[in-house]
Amino acid sequence: MALWRIRATVDDRPGYLSVLTASLALRAVNILAVQVHTTEAGAVDDFLVDAPDTLSETDLLAAVTRGRGRDPFIARAEAQGLADQPTKALALAGRLMTDPDALGETLGALLDAPDVRWRPGRPAERPGLAGARMTVADPAGGSYEVVRGAPAFTPAEYARAQALVEVSGAVLRQLAQHTTLLLPDGAELLFRPATADDCEAARRLHGRSSVATLGRRYPGGSPSDARLPRLLTPAGGLTLVAQHGEEVVAMANLLVEGDLAEVALLVEDAWQRRGVGTALLRRLLAYARHAGSAVVVAHAGADNVAMLRTLRRVGDGSTDRDGAMLSVTLPVETRTDTPA
Secondary structure, eight states: OEEEEEEEEEOSSTTHHHHHHHHHHTTTOEEEEEEEEEETTEEEEEEEEEEOTTOOHHHHHHHHHHTTOEEEEEEEOOGGGGSOHHHHHHHHHHHHHHOGGGHHHHHHHHHTOSEEEEESSSOSSOSEEETTEEEEEOTTSSEEEEEOSSSOOOHHHHHHHHHHHHHHHHHHHHHTSOEEEEOTTSOEEEEEEOOGGGHHHHHHHHHHSOHHHHHHHOTTOOOOTTTHHHHHSOTTEEEEEEEETTEEEEEEEEEEETTEEEEEEEEOGGGTTSSHHHHHHHHHHHHHHHTTOSEEEEEEETTOHHHHHHHHHHOOOEEEEETTEEEEEEEOOOOSSOOO
8 A cells, every 4th residue: 555645626515525535435545634625716625545556646646537626636645644734733833832943944844845935025925825836924024935846735724824924923022022131240130122101211211321321322312202212113123121120221222124134222321331231232133033134233433342342242243444433243143944
């Protein structure tokens, strides 16, 4: 006996599936698993079968055709196919819970697609189906293009892929959630994503910061009250705040545009030189990696020794000088689950 995968479309009418299964049974084909995908063209039936060794692909094709199956796809299968789809999907979702960067690999495994490509930026086409090509948005930024030779994807398979995307997105959001940092001197800070409700606390942070600290963070001048909400919730980026008690004592901004990200830090004078800026920057670099950024750039004055020292702590980058301003470019770890 040999394992085969058979997929065919039949009219979505009572009795038509039984005609197809009867045609297979007449040739001693044992159906081990079946899935039914509803489409506009009819019901797409996907079988895993055990067939006699004497039956060839041509014999199976003839059986499907006689059973009123249309657009048949027949291929040899492996024993791994005996696992049902719910079990397979749950196992892949469990993997994403511990490794959200493996979304590309899990999509390929779920859909039996050997070609999964990650694309930066917005997808060239809207997420959806086009025959044997599927496009889904990556919650970390960019999109995945999933391609297989045959058969064409069904709406049910697209829905399963979207469910995995949602799991990955939930895990990524969790990564950016609240974290407590214990400083070497025993002080505790809460790190969390900023919200629009932090505007007043951010104003107080700016008010407590010295002119020199504000000048290093904002070479062009401190932000207006109207600009603060955009700094706290940037489009296409992330702002983290460090909170001590009821007060925000530091904030770090990450702006993402394509495969380039830009970071900036503001740490209240009393909390400087205590590792706060380094910890915030490390978290922003992790977010940039999940967002698919290739490099992260930070701009600092040549006299901003503290910021330059912090950048050196988190990575080896290149430095460009423009007058009194330095631009430090840090490479971001390359994604490994996205073949070119």
